Amino acid sequence: MGYESSNHRSNEADRNPMIRLLELAGRPFIIAVEESGRIILLLISASTWMLRPPFRFRVIFKQMEFVGVNSIFVVLITGTFTGMVFALQSYHGFKMFGGESLVGATVALGVTRELGPVFTALMVTGRVGSAMTAELGTMKVTEQIDALHTMSVNPIHYLVMPRIVAAIVMLPVLTIVSDFVGILGGYFVGVELMKINSGIFIAKIVEFVELEDIFNGLIKAACFGLILSLIGCYKGIRTTGGAEGVGKATTQSVVLSSVTIFISDYFLTSFMF
Amino acid sequence: MIKLIKICKSFKGQKVLDNLDLKIEPEKITVIIGRSGGGKSVLLKHIIGLIKPDSGQVLVNGVDTAKLNDKELNEIRKVFGMLFQDAALFDSMTVGENVAFPLKEHTKLSKKEIDEIVEEKLLAVDLKNVTHKMPSELSGGMRKRVGLARAIALNPKIVLFDEPTTGLDPIMCEGIDNLVINTQRHTKATFVVISHDIRSTFKIAHKVAMLYKGKIIKIGTPEEIRLSNNPVVKRFIG
Ligand SMILES: Nc1ncnc2c1ncn2[C@@H]1O[C@H](COP(=O)(O)OP(=O)(O)O)[C@@H](O)[C@H]1O
Ligand SMILES: [Mg+2]
Numbered sequence A: 001m002g003y004e005s006s007n008h009r010s011n012e013a014d015r016n017p018m019i020r021l022l023e024l025a026g027r028p029f030i031i032a033v034e035e036s037g038r039i040i041l042l043l044i045s046a047s048t049w050m051l052r053p054p055f056r057f058r059v060i061f062k063q064m065e066f067v068g069v070n071s072i073f074v075v076l077i078t079g080t081f082t083g084m085v086f087a088l089q090s091y092h093g094f095k096m097f098g099g100e101s102l103v104g105a106t107v108a109l110g111v112t113r114e115l116g117p118v119f120t121a122l123m124v125t126g127r128v129g130s131a132m133t134a135e136l137g138t139m140k141v142t143e144q145i146d147a148l149h150t151m152s153v154n155p156i157h158y159l160v161m162p163r164i165v166a167a168i169v170m171l172p173v174l175t176i177v178s179d180f181v182g183i184l185g186g187y188f189v190g191v192e193l194m195k196i197n198s199g200i201f202i203a204k205i206v207e208f209v210e211l212e213d214i215f216n217g218l219i220k221a222a223c224f225g226l227i228l229s230l231i232g233c234y235k236g237i238r239t240t241g242g243a244e245g246v247g248k249a250t251t252q253s254v255v256l257s258s259v260t261i262f263i264s265d266y267f268l269t270s271f272m273f
Numbered sequence B: 001m002i003k004l005i006k007i008c009k010s011f012k013g014q015k016v017l018d019n020l021d022l023k024i025e026p027e028k029i030t031v032i033i034g035r036s037g038g039g040k041s042v043l044l045k046h047i048i049g050l051i052k053p054d055s056g057q058v059l060v061n062g063v064d065t066a067k068l069n070d071k072e073l074n075e076i077r078k079v080f081g082m083l084f085q086d087a088a089l090f091d092s093m094t095v096g097e098n099v100a101f102p103l104k105e106h107t108k109l110s111k112k113e114i115d116e117i118v119e120e121k122l123l124a125v126d127l128k129n130v131t132h133k134m135p136s137e138l139s140g141g142m143r144k145r146v147g148l149a150r151a152i153a154l155n156p157k158i159v160l161f162d163e164p165t166t167g168l169d170p171i172m173c174e175g176i177d178n179l180v181i182n183t184q185r186h187t188k189a190t191f192v193v194i195s196h197d198i199r200s201t202f203k204i205a206h207k208v209a210m211l212y213k214g215k216i217i218k219i220g221t222p223e224e225i226r227l228s229n230n231p232v233v234k235r236f237i238g
Helices: A002-013 A017-050 A057-095 A100-141 A144-150 A155-193 A198-208 A211-237 A242-272 B040-047 B070-077 B095-106 B111-124 B140-151 B170-187 B198-204 B222-226 B231-237
Strands: B002-011 B014-024 B029-033 B055-060 B080-083 B158-162 B190-195 B207-212 B215-220
Touching: A017 A155, A017 A211, A057 A100, A057 A155, A100 A144, A100 A155, A100 A198, A100 A211, A100 A242, A144 A155, A144 B080, A155 A198, A155 A211, A211 A242, B002 B040, B014 B040, B014 B207, B014 B215, B029 B040, B029 B170, B029 B198, B040 B055, B040 B158, B040 B190, B080 B140, B095 B111, B095 B140, B111 B140, B140 B158, B140 B170, B158 B170, B170 B190, B170 B198, B190 B198, B198 B222, B207 B222, B207 B231, B215 B222, B215 B231, B222 B231
Parallel strands: B029 B190, B029 B207, B080 B158, B158 B190
Antiparallel strands: B002 B014, B002 B055, B207 B215
């Protein structure tokens, strides 16, 4: 559809190089708008399927397990080291004016509000979002999705909806884990290596970190879960072009999800804090 | 009863089906032949509503499926079974789960009853001791058999086959041909089979339809096709 209409337009544009230039510059924008539209339509469709029986609890639980099992290890590692490096950096910063006692609170705030949700989401995107695209993409190019249609099973109901629900539920869970080991890593660096007083380290965390900080971080995590699973599924079910197409779709899915996570993180933060 | 009326379908300006008319007789085996890339799969996907025509009508029991919404289409599809060219088995499920899938989705049978039907259907396609294997562990011919077992799990009134014998060795082909003939005789379902294998076509068909340049240029009994004077048909059946 879009293909034909843009063809038609370029015939006219042949006469005017200015229009042609504008069109060339505008095309990526048009494609981006079209693609966003289709992603939102998929979200609407998946949401309505959430409310219709059968509710597919088994498939959802299987996906939750998949998300959790596949990501827990990388989340533990990245979470711990993020907390550690953050403690190290802030220690050197705060030492300049004798504020070492604030290292714990700084790490805890940074991790719960920002680094925990974002790094967890990026890791899950790499491990799980990509796997969703690859799996659904393979199903698409080997006609398994068509086969679902012929058996009167809607692929959005059976494949997309459970993955989105699972990611929305599991991302906050993984983020809690990441927050916890992040603060633990910060504690290790601050107290064990840099010899900050343990009591003060903890007291400042309790003083400065509100439950709301953690909670808002988890809301972010749920949003990121939605983003990475929605884009992962979208890229998967629209895959064409055989095994090569699956590879391309997977790369696109990871890049688009990551970028969208960063952008939406800014806006979520500006609404929340 | 399936009737395709004046179907046109293009992909990106390339005309695949061009004003195609086709009437498929109920409770018979109709084989559609034609060259590779000629649009046979596209034609078959029109029948079950996987692809919608640019123009024209697809009538299934008098209902134009091209005009149905997803929900109505899903209702109609329950009378269909389809075997895809590469079987399209769910590769995350075992063979048994594949065959059980339509039963779990669309019946209220107990697990035990479903297991019994799965065994029965697998036996009907000559497969034993494969229930717990994954599709990736099977040969091409076995995968097609599983695909067939899954397609007939709900005893559909209409079964569509996309090249059931392509890519199989001659013995395997013969096995599948016999399977198609026997299953149809047994179930009295309407079978639409795509083939580009002439020998197997004449063996299984009640009716043969030749697709050429987007149209059905000839339809008749195997005998009529064999004796046809149409130069394209003659060339094709060699
Ligand atoms: N979904 C699709 N999108 C674009 N082109 C398609 C699609 N399906 C089929 N085609 C094209 O239609 C033509 C007929 O394909 P097909 O029906 O698969 O042929 P065959 O007779 O071998 O089964 C081919 O040129 C193919 O590239
Ligand atoms: Mg084909």
